[in-house]
Amino acid sequence: MKSILSQIKIKNQYLISLLSVSIVASLCLFTRNYLEHKVVGYLLLVVVSLLAMFLDILPVLISAVLSALILNFFFIEPYYTFHINSAEDTLLLFLFFLIALINGVLTHKIRKAEKILQIKEVRVSTMKLYNALLDSLSHELRTPISTIMGAIDTIQSKTITISDENKQKLYSEIEKASLRLNHQVENLLNMSRLESGVIQPKMDWCDLKELIYNVLDNLKDDLQFHKIVVNVNENLPLFKLDYGLTEQIIYNLIFNASQYTPKGAKIEIKVEYNPNVDFEYNPEKSMPCVITIADDGNGFPVEEIDKVFDKFYRLQNSKTGGTGLGLSIVKGFVEAQNGTITLENGEEGGSVFKIIFPALIMNTKDISNE
Numbered sequence: 001m002k003s004i005l006s007q008i009k010i011k012n013q014y015l016i017s018l019l020s021v022s023i024v025a026s027l028c029l030f031t032r033n034y035l036e037h038k039v040v041g042y043l044l045l046v047v048v049s050l051l052a053m054f055l056d057i058l059p060v061l062i063s064a065v066l067s068a069l070i071l072n073f074f075f076i077e078p079y080y081t082f083h084i085n086s087a088e089d090t091l092l093l094f095l096f097f098l099i100a101l102i103n104g105v106l107t108h109k110i111r112k113a114e115k116i117l118q119i120k121e122v123r124v125s126t127m128k129l130y131n132a133l134l135d136s137l138s139h140e141l142r143t144p145i146s147t148i149m150g151a152i153d154t155i156q157s158k159t160i161t162i163s164d165e166n167k168q169k170l171y172s173e174i175e176k177a178s179l180r181l182n183h184q185v186e187n188l189l190n191m192s193r194l195e196s197g198v199i200q201p202k203m204d205w206c207d208l209k210e211l212i213y214n215v216l217d218n219l220k221d222d223l224q225f226h227k228i229v230v231n232v233n234e235n236l237p238l239f240k241l242d243y244g245l246t247e248q249i250i251y252n253l254i255f256n257a258s259q260y261t262p263k264g265a266k267i268e269i270k271v272e273y274n275p276n277v278d279f280e281y282n283p284e285k286s287m288p289c290v291i292t293i294a295d296d297g298n299g300f301p302v303e304e305i306d307k308v309f310d311k312f313y314r315l316q317n318s319k320t321g322g323t324g325l326g327l328s329i330v331k332g333f334v335e336a337q338n339g340t341i342t343l344e345n346g347e348e349g350g351s352v353f354k355i356i357f358p359a360l361i362m363n364t365k366d367i368s369n370e
Contacts, residue, residue: 004291011058017062018062028040032075044096044100045099048060048100051063053107072084072093076093102337126146143177144184151171151174176221183255199332203240203241203337206238208241211250212230222255223258223306226263229269231268232270237341242336245337249334251334252326254267254269255326255350270292271289288358289356292352292353299346300343311328334357338358339355341359342353
């Protein structure tokens with residue numbers, strides 16, 4: 001199949017080179033009485049140069065040879081013959097042919113060198129991304145794996161007597177490490193899904209209050225030293241969103257807040273729907289769902305706020321590890337549901353993430369009618 005496509009591509013290039021030279025020569029032929037053959041030569045030379053920028057070397061060489069033959073046959077007297085009376089015209093034709101060939105070859109080589117350079121730059125960029133990923137994974141994955149292996153070795157050891165209480169603590173450590181490992185693997189899989197463009201949101205009615213408390217329950221160990229405030233109206237309607245994607249969004253944002261704020265910091269989660277928010281929506285069909293996750297930590301460096309959603313990006317002066325994937329996944333999942341996400345530092349310190357979804361709503365009293 002590839003061989004057939006390659007042959008078609010090559011045939012198209014030959015056709016383009018022949019047509020280009022023929023069309024320009026035909027236009028010049030109608031104005032032959034007003035144009036000197038030198039001008040025609042320059043025009044054909046320009047055509048060959050342009051073709052050299054886009055086509056392979058053989059079609060370019062053919063266009064150069066054809067241009068020289070056309071210039072001789074139609075534009076150098078005596079017309080319609082390859083005989084040339086003047087030595088000056090002979091030299092002109094020879095130089096034209098020589099310049100066309102050299103120009104075509106050099107342009108092709110330059111274009112080929114640029115492609116090689118672009119490939120090298122892409123490889124270097126890719127290697128930097130992989131190195132950044134491997135560097136972060138060497139810690140983020142190795143730590144929980146080491147914890148799991150160490151705990152299992154201790155439990156299985158025949159030379160060490162372990163009390164039931166200590167066994168329970170080790171099992172708890174294994175569970176925590178497994179959850180952390182699972183979180184990192186989930187992030188890698190999610191980034192792979194985003195990169196491949198295979199994410200198709202499955203919209204269904206979501207109880208965001210329930211979703212948030214499920215996330216908080218899963219993160220209870222990471223949040224045990226933080227003050228959590230959930231600000232959700234008791235009469236909050238259901239929103240039509242992708243439950244899995246939205247859960248991952250909330251999870252990553254709260255997890256990040258737990259990792260990048262000091263002990264005792266407050267993390268506030270707020271959900272509201274406000275038709276006055278600055279967002280395009282159809283009030284008859286959808287209502288802006290606004291999710292705000294704020295903390296009173298140290299906030300983000302102003303010069304880095306625009307970069308935090310970039311893949312693999314980690315704050316320069318951060319002591320906390322991480323793969324730099326969490327926030328880029330959040331942004332991808334938000335945009336997959338036609339939403340927007342913004343980040344700014346709070347007036348009194350800390351960071352404020354605001355997500356806006358144009359979502360269909362349904363009051364809980366209407367569930368029976370759905």
